[in-house]
Amino acid sequence: DGGITQSPKYLFRKEGQNVTLSCEQNLNHDAMYWYRQDPGQGLRLIYYSQIVNDFQKGDIAEGYSVSREKKESFPLTVTSAQKNPTAFYLCASSQLNQPQHFGDGTRLSIL
Amino acid sequence: AQSVTQPDIHITVSEGASLELRCNYSYGATPYLFWYVQSPGQGLQLLLKYFSGDTLVQGIKGFEAEFKRSQSSFNLRKPSVHWSDAAEYFCAVGARSSASKIIFGSGTRLSIRP
Numbered sequence: 711d712g713g714i715t716q717s718p719k720y721l722f723r724k725e726g727q728n729v730t731l732s733c734e735q736n737l738n739h740d741a742m743y744w745y746r747q748d749p750g751q752g753l754r755l756i757y758y759s760q761i762v763n764d765f766q767k768g769d770i771a772e773g774y775s776v777s778r779e780k781k782e783s784f785p786l787t788v789t790s791a792q793k794n795p796t797a798f799y800l801c802a803s804s805q806l807n808q809p810q811h812f813g814d815g816t817r818l819s820i821l
Numbered sequence: 822a823q824s825v826t827q828p829d830i831h832i833t834v835s836e837g838a839s840l841e842l843r844c845n846y847s848y849g850a851t852p853y854l855f856w857y858v859q860s861p862g863q864g865l866q867l868l869l870k871y872f873s874g875d876t877l878v879q880g881i882k883g884f885e886a887e888f889k890r891s892q893s894s895f896n897l898r899k900p901s902v903h904w905s906d907a908a909e910y911f912c913a914v915g916a917r918s919s920a921s922k923i924i925f926g927s928g929t930r931l932s933i934r935p
Contacts, residue, residue: 714864743922750830752911752927753865800864809855810923812864 712737716801722821723795731786731816733801741806742784747771747798747815756799759784760806763780788818793807796820823848825914827926828932835934836904842929844886844912853915854895855923856886860908871895882906907933932935 714735719762719810723729733740741760745753755768759778764792773792798817802810822929828884846852853872856863869880876888886897895912909930915923 716864745925750927753925755922758922787926802865807853809867809870812857812866814864815862817862 712752712814714801714803714811716772716799716816718816719814721818722752723815723818724821726790728787728789729818731785731788731801731818733786734780735801735803735813737782737803738781739803739805739811740781742778743802743804744774744776744784744786745769745802747800747801752815753800754785755762773805794820823852823914823916823924825924825926827910827929829911829929830927831932833932834902835932837901840902840906841914842909842910842932844895844897844926845893846895846912846914847893848916849866850916851890854886854888855913855915856880856895856897857911857913857925858882858883858908859911861926864899864910868897868911875922883929898899902931902933904933904935906929 717732743758744756754770756774757776759765775787794797800815804810826845829872855870856868859865860916868884869878872876879885884899907930911928913923
């Protein structure tokens with residue numbers, strides 16, 4: 711079945727540590743996205759990419775970085791500069807001008 | 822600026838009762854509109870979308886939504902809810918020039934009373 715796989719499902723970060731969240735899709739979608747979800751705030755866009763080797767900042771990119779070296783992969787790194795990283799992170803993909811499909815998310819917590 | 826407002830943070834309805842979740846948007850032109858549903862600890866699933874044409878759109882799981890341009894609304898409805906409908910519901914709006922990038926409302930949590 712085609713879909714989006716996010717791993718791990720749960721992740722813990724120590725102070726001063728960078729962590730990378732994985733997102734892989736086999737839907738052959740051109741565009742991929744990362745969102746952060748906090749209680750009561752809906753989804754906020756961190757980064758998005760509409761084509762391989764290109765990506766743009768979303769509304770809350772500070773403290774995060776991404777890469778898009780392959781069409782099917784869009785990893786997100788939460789750096790130590792992100793002072794409040796505890797959240798639920800969702801990856802999505804779509805064809806241009808089509809609805810987004812979502813993975814099952816990664817919950818990041820601070821130790 | 823684009824925005825989406827879901828005025829109801831939490832709604833409780835009885836099983837078998839009808840449901841309407843409100844969504845209002847602010848946008849300079851006719852947007853693309855979506856409703857997504859999220860179960861706890863899960864990703865979002867698309868319920869339905871409006872791109873053009875008939876303003877009453879049918880979705881999965883018996884849901885429908887109506888686009889009302891004059892009211893800038895896209896309310897979600899279901900004639901009879903089931904206990905399995907308990908979840909968080911998100912309305913979203915996208916630009917026709919770049920529907921891939923969309924803005925989400927803050928969500929409405931639906932609880933079902935037995």
